[in-house]
Amino acid sequence: MHRREFIALSSLLLFSSPSRAGGKATPLRIGLTPTLLHERHALLADWQTYLEARLGVPVRFVLRDSYSDTMDLIKQQRLDIAWLSDYPYVLMKPWVRLLVTPLKDGRPLYRSYLIVPARDTRSRSIADLEGKVFAYADPYSHTGYLFPRHVLTTLGKSPKTFFGRTFFTWSHRKAIEAVAQHLADGAAVESYVWDALAREEPRLTSATRIVNRSREFGFPPLVAVNNLPEKTFQTLRRVLTEMHQNAQGRGILARLHLDGFVPGDAGLYSEVERMAQAAAKQDDAARF
Amino acid sequence: MTLRVFDLSFRYKIPLWGSVLIAAVALTLTLSFMLQAYDNLKRDMLAHSDNLGRVLVKTLYTPMLHDDVWRAYEIVRAPFSEAATPASFRAEGLILLDAAHAVFVSSQPDGWPMRTPLARLGPSYAQLEARLRAVPEASAVLLEADDVILLALPMISDEVGIGHLLLVHPAGFYWPRFRQLAWRALLISGLVLSVLLPINWYWGRRMAAPVGRLAERMDALGKHDPASSLSHDYPYRDELGRLFLAYERMLAEMTEKTALEQRMVKADRLAALGRLSAGIAHEINNPLGGLITSLDTVKLHAARDPVLDRFLPYLERGLAQIRDIVAALLVETKGRSRPLLARDIDDVQTLLAPEARKRDIDWTWDNRAGDACRLPATLLRQVLINLVLNALQAAGQAGQAGQVTVRCVGGERDLVLEVENDGAAIPAELMKHLFEPFTGHNEEGHGLGLWVTHQIVEQLRGRIDVESRDGHTRFRVTLPQGESAWPPNACV
Structure with missing residues (x-):
């Protein structure tokens, strides 16, 4: 889907690039994928201050407009930490180690929501959307791409031909907007984003209807690059997992709509790994 | 409509x-x-x-x-x-x-x-x-x-x-x-109109007002006396101003014409009266002459009789009175008289001095008649006596000493006699018939003084002008000089 061209186009840097970050200590570079956090600069600034105070090193958040951009940055050794979706995590396993997994409602789990416009009261499952316009969040999104396609495959349908038209919105929030504004007849989105928006912008989410909630998957984790010093890794993991223990940390977590962080458990992501492998196999099969 | x-x-x-x-x-x-x-x-x-x-x-x-x-x-x-x-x-x-x-x-x-x-x-x-x-x-x-x-x-x-x-x-x-533009355009038009219309209205009314006033005056013309002047109504010299001027001119002409007509009517009446009274006087004069001659004869030749002695004086006095009145009515300017000299005026002053003293009048004489007049002395003396006597009677108000001024000025072309007094104004009603006989009749005279004066002045081709307001009444007699004017051809 012309991904490479798009990647070439989007090179927005919100915070100073790592190459320019000098000073007495090398800053810790944290990559973020397009989620809720993209337009929450005040929250990011607070989180940055919080982390800097506890880590003793400068912290820089590096925002990119697609998952693949962040993944490229990891491969290019231009990030130390990244908050990735679970699917990119399993794809990036050779380069990264699991740092922490966020807790949502006390559990490190989330789902994929299949949503349709609120005016569509008929659709009961993804099967009802055959021939319709479907919005994917990102080609490297689990809940917004991999999972709905996996479901279709399970149903014996070809994801390539099932929908009349598909397009990427490059974020879950925009996928919700596409459905709310009737540009798309359906989309699959992260439960975390939809639930947070339901609280922050109920007008947007109320224009959509959740048709299906998937089973639970491991929440998108924070990962560290393999060559991050062990000491830093451990300090970071401790700082993050202890965030819920102080008021300031709890305040930031509340604004992130999270309860806290727990040390990552690779077992949480075994299912998505299987799905990814199946999809890769299918793509290979289609190629030949 | x-x-x-x-x-x-x-x-x-x-x-x-x-x-x-x-x-x-x-x-x-x-x-x-x-x-x-x-x-x-x-x-x-x-x-x-x-x-x-x-x-x-x-x-x-x-x-x-x-x-x-x-x-x-x-x-x-x-x-x-x-x-x-x-x-x-x-x-x-x-x-x-x-x-x-x-x-x-x-x-x-x-x-x-x-x-x-x-x-x-x-x-x-x-x-x-x-x-x-x-x-x-x-x-x-x-x-x-x-x-x-x-x-x-x-x-x-x-x-x-x-x-x-x-x-x-x-x-x-x-x-x-x-719509927004149109609304704005309409608003501006409205604003312009709201400024222009009142200005136009004011200006229009201002233009029309003098025309209206002129029209009103024209309408009123002939119905009653129009206001004397309009010029202050419209001071500009445009067409309208010229119209106003023309109106004024016309008004002045009309007023003059009316006055002339009134004067002519008055003169006609006086002339008619003159002819009538002269006719009657002539008719009375002839038998009167006989009567007086007869009476003289009776006085000279009749035998003395107590009855006659008693009534003859009555007859004599009565006939004399008739003769006087008839003589007064018969103003004769014909016949020779010597020309007027300055001392004739002084004579009149001397003659009337006792009367002035009696009435306690403060008078002033300004005699500049000169001795070159070519006007009959007798008649002018009579005119002057009549006017001064009237003035002496009329002068003074509310017990105050009266003032009379007499002025005689002889010039190359004419002689002017002016007699002024400070008495009450002549009543308007009297003014209309001022020179008619028996008009000014009072206990002190027979009312023929002004009539006679008028007759004399008329026959001498002169003019009498009278001005009278409270405290100032002036008679001015203007008589043309010269042989051509005197003795006159006309006679009564």
Whole structure:
């Protein structure tokens, strides 16, 4: 889907690039994928201050407009930490180690929501959307791409031909907007984003209807690059997992709509790994 | 009805016509401005739309080429987001068409869903599609249908066309702007009218007011005495000013004519009276002469008789009185008399001095008659005596000592006698019949003094002017000098 061209186009840097970050200590570079956090600069600034105070090193958040951009940055050794979706995590396993997994409602789990416009009261499952316009969040999104396609495959349908038209919105929030504004007849989105928006912008989410909630998957984790010093890794993991223990940390977590962080458990992501492998196999099969 | 409008007073007609004219001009200007504005606005807005479209085409080309629906959607949607709508952007929506003329993406997915063929969007769109198929790929197409105005711009780069950007305008999308402009134009017209109309009204009334006043005066002419002068009503020298001057001239002439007529009537009456009284006097004079002669004869020759002695004086006195009155009525200017000398005036002063003393009058004589007069002394002495006696009687008011001034001025052309007193004014009623016999009759005279004076002056071709107001009454006698005027030809 012309991904490479798009990647070439989007090179927005919100915070100073790592190459320019000098000073007495090398800053810790944290990559973020397009989620809720993209337009929450005040929250990011607070989180940055919080982390800097506890880590003793400068912290820089590096925002990119697609998952693949962040993944490229990891491969290019231009990030130390990244908050990735679970699917990119399993794809990036050779380069990264699991740092922490966020807790949502006390559990490190989330789902994929299949949503349709609120005016569509008929659709009961993804099967009802055959021939319709479907919005994917990102080609490297689990809940917004991999999972709905996996479901279709399970149903014996070809994801390539099932929908009349598909397009990427490059974020879950925009996928919700596409459905709310009737540009798309359906989309699959992260439960975390939809639930947070339901609280922050109920007008947007109320224009959509959740048709299906998937089973639970491991929440998108924070990962560290393999060559991050062990000491830093451990300090970071401790700082993050202890965030819920102080008021300031709890305040930031509340604004992130999270309860806290727990040390990552690779077992949480075994299912998505299987799905990814199946999809890769299918793509290979289609190629030949 | 029409006639009534034309019959209206200038006071209304001038402002009314002015108002109609001003309103017509304002209306015409406003209308022509609005027509012009309508055309310009339509053109400008379409041009603006076209410009916007061409900018959008450049921005949209890459997303479309990359099949990036969402990016294209965000771009076509931007002009319609609540925060970004510029006041002048009036397109209703944007539709991005792919090469097959189906909706690639649109600003309103509800109305124009993705993948819908253009022809299925409505009859006007079908018409547009036909046009698009007919023209080369690179040309823009403007379609003005009844319900919608469509502007299709080619999505083209390096001569590669990948579709069209369709700008959808509601039919008459320029109406709101036009209404705003029109409203403003009307407001300005209203303001101008609200200034011009009162000015016009004021000016019109101002123009018409003197005309109205003139018309009123003209109407009043002949009904009663018009006001003496109008000049202060209109001080300017334009046509109207000339009209006022002409009116004044006419008024003066009319007044003079009326006065002349009155004088002529009076003179006629006096002349008639003169003829009548002279006739009667003549008729009485002849038998009277006989009677007086007879009486003289009786006195000389009749035997003395006590009865006769007793009644003869009565007869004598009665006849003498009749003779005096008849003589007074018979004013004779014929016959020779020596010319007047300055001392004749002094004589009159001496003669009347006792009377003045008796009445305790303070008098002043100014004798400049000279000795070159060519006027009969006897008659003038009589005239002067009559006038001064009257003045002595009339002078003084409320027990105060009266004042009388007598002035005789002899000139080359005429002689002027002036007698003034400070008594009460002559009553208006008396003034009308002043010179008629027995008018000024009172216990001190027979009322023939002024009549006789008038007769003498008339026969000498002179004039008597009388001015009388409270505390100042003046008789002025003007008599022409010279042989040609005296002795006169006419006689009574």
